[in-house]
Amino acid sequence: MRMETIILVTQVKTCGYNLNNFLIKYMIIFKNIISKRFSCLFSILFLYNSAYCQIPVPKKIVSLAPAITEQLFLLGAGDDIVGVTTYCEFPEEAKQKEKVGTYLEPNLEKLLRLKPDLVLFAKEGHNKETVDRMEALGLKVAVLAQCNNYEEIFTQFIEIGKLTSRENKAKEIITKLRKRIKTVSNKTKNLKKPKVFFQLGSNPLMTAAKNTFNNEMISLAGGENIARNSNIRYPRYNPEAVIRQNPDVIIFVNMGDTTEAEIEKWKKYPELEAVKNNRIFMADTHKTCSPTPVNFVEALEAFCTFIHPELK
Amino acid sequence: MKNKYFFFLFLVIALAASFIISLIFGGTPISFNELLTGLKSSTGIEYAIIWKIRIPRIMLSIFVGAGLAVSGCVLQGILRNPLAEPYTLGISGGAAFGVTVAVLLGIGSLGLPLLAFAGGLLSVFLVYLIASKKYFSVSTLILGGVILSFLFSSMVMLIFSIARTDKIHTTLLWLMGDLSGADTNLILICGLFIFFGILILFVFNREIDILTLGEEKAVFLGIDSAKTLKLLFVITSLITGACVAVSGIIGFVGLLIPHFIRNLTGPKYSTLIINSALAGAIFLCLADAIARTVIYPVELPVGVITGIAGGLFFIFYLLKSKEWEIF
Numbered sequence: 026m027r028m029e030t031i032i033l034v035t036q037v038k039t040c041g042y043n044l045n046n047f048l049i050k051y052m053i054i055f056k057n058i059i060s061k062r063f064s065c066l067f068s069i070l071f072l073y074n075s076a077y078c079q080i081p082v083p084k085k086i087v088s089l090a091p092a093i094t095e096q097l098f099l100l101g102a103g104d105d106i107v108g109v110t111t112y113c114e115f116p117e118e119a120k121q122k123e124k125v126g127t128y129l130e131p132n133l134e135k136l137l138r139l140k141p142d143l144v145l146f147a148k149e150g151h152n153k154e155t156v157d158r159m160e161a162l163g164l165k166v167a168v169l170a171q172c173n174n175y176e177e178i179f180t181q182f183i184e185i186g187k188l189t190s191r192e193n194k195a196k197e198i199i200t201k202l203r204k205r206i207k208t209v210s211n212k213t214k215n216l217k218k219p220k221v222f223f224q225l226g227s228n229p230l231m232t233a234a235k236n237t238f239n240n241e242m243i244s245l246a247g248g249e250n251i252a253r254n255s256n257i258r259y260p261r262y263n264p265e266a267v268i269r270q271n272p273d274v275i276i277f278v279n280m281g282d283t284t285e286a287e288i289e290k291w292k293k294y295p296e297l298e299a300v301k302n303n304r305i306f307m308a309d310t311h312k313t314c315s316p317t318p319v320n321f322v323e324a325l326e327a328f329c330t331f332i333h334p335e336l337k
Numbered sequence: 338m339k340n341k342y343f344f345f346l347f348l349v350i351a352l353a354a355s356f357i358i359s360l361i362f363g364g365t366p367i368s369f370n371e372l373l374t375g376l377k378s379s380t381g382i383e384y385a386i387i388w389k390i391r392i393p394r395i396m397l398s399i400f401v402g403a404g405l406a407v408s409g410c411v412l413q414g415i416l417r418n419p420l421a422e423p424y425t426l427g428i429s430g431g432a433a434f435g436v437t438v439a440v441l442l443g444i445g446s447l448g449l450p451l452l453a454f455a456g457g458l459l460s461v462f463l464v465y466l467i468a469s470k471k472y473f474s475v476s477t478l479i480l481g482g483v484i485l486s487f488l489f490s491s492m493v494m495l496i497f498s499i500a501r502t503d504k505i506h507t508t509l510l511w512l513m514g515d516l517s518g519a520d521t522n523l524i525l526i527c528g529l530f531i532f533f534g535i536l537i538l539f540v541f542n543r544e545i546d547i548l549t550l551g552e553e554k555a556v557f558l559g560i561d562s563a564k565t566l567k568l569l570f571v572i573t574s575l576i577t578g579a580c581v582a583v584s585g586i587i588g589f590v591g592l593l594i595p596h597f598i599r600n601l602t603g604p605k606y607s608t609l610i611i612n613s614a615l616a617g618a619i620f621l622c623l624a625d626a627i628a629r630t631v632i633y634p635v636e637l638p639v640g641v642i643t644g645i646a647g648g649l650f651f652i653f654y655l656l657k658s659k660e661w662e663i664f
Contacts, residue, residue, distance in 0.1 A: 111499070127498060228449065228518040229510055229636070255635050261510070264517060265364045265390045266634030268382055296385045 082190040083143035083165075089131055090147035093169065094119050095317045096182055097145075099198065100191045107139045115311060131155065137162060143188060145169060172316045173236045173258075175206065175245075182318045202322045206245065209329050212336050213247025219273035219332055221248035222299070225259065225314075227277070227290060232262045238316055246328035248274065268294060274332050275299045278310040306331040344602055348615035352399070355619045359395050359626040360387070364633055389521075397524045397583060398516050398625040398639075399618040402590055404531035404580045406617025407610055408573040409591025410598070411538050414549045414606065415569050416475050423577040423591040426482030426570070430489030431460025432581040433512055437496050440507045449511075450523060454582035460485050461574040465567070473563040474552060478570060514587035514640030516625050527579045534576035535614055541569060542606040549604070587640045589647040590617050597654065620647070 087108035088094040094113040097106055103118055108125040123139065126132035136144070136159070144159060144166045159166050167188055172178045179199050186195025221243050225231040233239035234255035243250040251270040252262055275297075277287055284307050291297065291305055299305055308331070312324040329336065361367055367375070367383070375383030405423050412421040435456020439449045467481035468474070497505050519527075538545070544565050547555045552562040580587075594617045595609070602608050624642040631637055 130498070226507060228507070229515045230517065231510075252634070257632075257635055260635035261638070263364055263629055263634045263636050265386050265629075268385050268390065269365065270634075271382065293389060294385050296380065296382050 083141075083188070085139065085141045085143070086189065087125060087131075087136060087139060087141040087144045088113065089125070089145060090169075091115065092315050092317050093145045093147060093185065094122075095315065095320070096185050097189065099182075099317065099319060100186055100189060100194055102189045102191060105189070107141055108136065115315070131159075133158060133162065136164070141165075143167065145185065145188070147171070172238060174238050174241045175318075175321050178238060178316050178318055178321055179203075199318060202318050205322050206325065209325055210245050210247075213245070213329060213333055216247050216333060218247060218249045220251050220270060220298075221274045221276060221332060222251050222267050222270075222272035224275060224277035224287075227287060230262045230264055230267070231259060234258060234260055238321060239313065242313075242321070242325050242328050243276075243332070245325055246332050248328070248332040268297065271296075271298055273298045273302070273304065275305045276308050276328065276331055277305070278308050278313050304331075341602065341608055345608075345612065345615075348612060348619070352615055352619050352622075355622045355626075356395055356399070359398075359622050360391055363391060363395070363626040363629045393519070393521050393524050394516055394625070395622055396528065397519055398621045400524070400528040400531045401516070401580045401584045401587065402594075402617040402619070402621025403535065403614035404576045404617075405587065405591040405621075406594040406598075406613040407535050407538060408576045408580075410595030410609055410613040411545060411569060411573050411606075412591075413595055414545050414604075415566060416479060417549060417551065418475075418479065419596070420592075421479075422588075423573065423580070424486070424586065424588070426478065426574065427460040427464050427485035427489065428457040428574060428577045428581060429586050430486040430493070432457040432578070433493050433508070433586070434489045435459070436511050436585075437493050437500075437508050440511075441496065441500060447520070447523075450519070450582040454578050456489075457574070457578035457581055460489055461571070461578070465570070469567075473567055475566070478566070510638070511585045513638035514585040514643075516584050516639055517636065519583045523583055527583045530579040531576055534572055534579075535610065537572050538569070538576075539607070539610050541565070542610060545569065545606045546604075549606075585640070587621070587643055589640075589643045590621055593647045593651050594620060597651070600654075 084105050085107045086097060086102065086105050088097055088106060089110055091110065091113045094106065094109045095115050097103060098116050098119065103116075106119075106122055109119055109122045110131070111124050111127050113119040113122070123135075125135045125139065142165060144164050146156060146159075146166055146168045148168050148170050156166055156168055169181055169184065170177070172181055179202070182199060183192060183195045186192040223232055223239055223243060225233055225239075232252045232255075234250070234252045234257060237258050240250050240253055244253075251267070251272050252260065255262075275291060279287070287307070288305050291300055294300055308324060308327055312320045312327070361369075361372060364386075367386070371383050372387065375381075375387040378384045408423040409421070412423065412425060413419060416425070418425075432453040433456070435452040435454070436449060438456070439452035442448075444452065463485050464478065464481040467485075468477040471477050493508075497508075544555075544560055547558050547560055548562065548565060548569075550558075552566075555562040555565075577591075595613050598609060598612045598616050602612055621639070621643065624646060625639045627646070628637040628639040628642045
């Protein structure tokens with residue numbers, strides 16, 4: 026028993042700021058085995074560490090995804106960003122930051138030269154090798170998972186807050202946003218649900234289905250996504266299926282074509298309720314497709330005015 | 338001789354059958370009554386589905402299938418190469434480049450097919466220039482085509498590596514082949530283009546027959562091989578360009594159908610061209626019906642279906658048939 030304690034103490038000295046997590050793990054494992062006295066000793070060590078071995082606040086952050094860059098700015102960590110991708114165009118200040126490559130392929134040399142103390146990486150669209158290589162080069166990398174609904178977006182936002190020591194600010198923002206979501210969902214809860222088709226690009230016709238935050242946006246805004254039952258998250262959708270399901274509202278995001286041309290394409294089908302009642306709307310592409318907490322809520326409020334114009 | 342007409346008749350009936358099958362089953366099946374009311378009426382959902390979505394799309398698949406199959410079959414003959422297909426001479430690369438540029442510039446629905454066509458023609462024009470610099474022959478044509486195809490694909494990759502992801506996505510989907518998006522007027526124009534192209538190629542069927550013997554023999558038999566090659570190359574390229582512009586890059590039709598038909602009815606081009614056109618139309622029409630139906634309402638890219646179904650069928654056929662002669 027004593028032997029183990031000694032090992033533990035030596036490890037305490039070596040493992041830097043990961044110590045707290047490490048200790049918690051050991052405490053849980055040993056709790057049932059060792060006596061309460063030892064447990065106390067661990068607790069003392071734990072407290073000691075929380076007091077003196079604070080996690081260093083990252084001062085040089087590299088963000089490798091547009092949505093992450095935006096969230097860092099939201100948290101007020103914009104000044105600590107030293108590198109972004111070429112796709113990071115929001116907010117305006119992000120364009121001034123040093124570019125470390127594209128979303129798919131960060132330039133590792135350039136990344137190393139910036140000497141970041143934290144690299145934030147989005148899991149979606151990346152391969153594991155890039156992360157492994159960055160870690161092998163001694164960079165601290167945090168991989169953020171893909172978000173399928175607003176809860177996940179919010180959790181991730183708080184996670185980014187934790188990583189940049191701005192947890193309280195993150196939670197504060199989230200609390201406000203939750204209220205706004207609640208307001209929208211309370212208003213739409215008891216209303217009739219119009220059928221909605223959400224168009225993500227028209228050539229070929231794409232939409233968002235089950236397990237996407239866009240789908241959630243539609244249902245929270247009091248609509249019913251006609252593609253909600255498809256198992257593919259962003260499927261190519263048969264135009265015939267749209268006609269058959271006859272949506273009351275069509276919401277599209279602009280993917281290249283002009284707004285008038287997009288609306289004109291639907292005007293070919295005067296049979297559709299959405300066309301008859303002139304309820305085809307363009308949503309802000311960036312806000313609708315870039316999953317940050319603020320974008321989500323703003324897009325949701327826009328969706329709500331499209332789907333339930335009677336609400337003011 | 339009788340057999341020849343019998344086969345032709347069979348293909349015509351099969352084409353009509355696939356048209357009807359595709360009309361009824363492509364997507365959610367519609368009942369016979371619904372079909373009749375939809376065909377007769379001029380409003381309502383059935384009408385919109387049949388007249389505005391299914392029929393234009395089936396027509397497009399028939400045009401494109403016929404165009405690709407004929408252009409592949411002629412190219413295989415004049416290039417004397419069993420691996421030749423409509424895209425061998427660099428059209429796909431040029432068209433992909435045109436589409437990528439269109440997507441990048443944000444040019445919408447009508448600009449995309451136009452730029453695809455322009456890109457394809459640009460690449461054809463460059464191949465033509467390269468080949469004309471020396472004696473206009475099969476080998477310079479193939480080399481020029483392959484080189485330009487590489488050049489343009491590399492340029493597309495270059496744009497991919499610096500462009501935004503959402504734009505790349507659009508281009509990638511286009512590259513997989515898509516018959517759903519085209520405008521009705523565009524389908525008509527493309528149909529006329531392909532029809533007259535095939536007609537001209539058919540008029541030249543005897544010259545193509547002779548060219549398959551080799552350029553030297555063709556010259557001895559009294560054909561200006563360079564001039565004929567140029568003409569046939571331009572016509573096949575225009576047909577392929579029109580197909581690519583409205584439907585993206587659909588592989589395998591132009592490679593597989595001519596081999597299949599040649600094996601069934603012999604290498605004589607007067608029958609080969611017509612039968613290939615019919616078989617290509619049937620094949621693509623059914624493949625697109627499958628692509629629309631399998632996981633309705635979600636669509637599969639039609640190129641995937643032609644690749645898988647065509648490939649499996651071709652292997653099976655290759656193993657079954659006793660002798661296998663390309664020319």
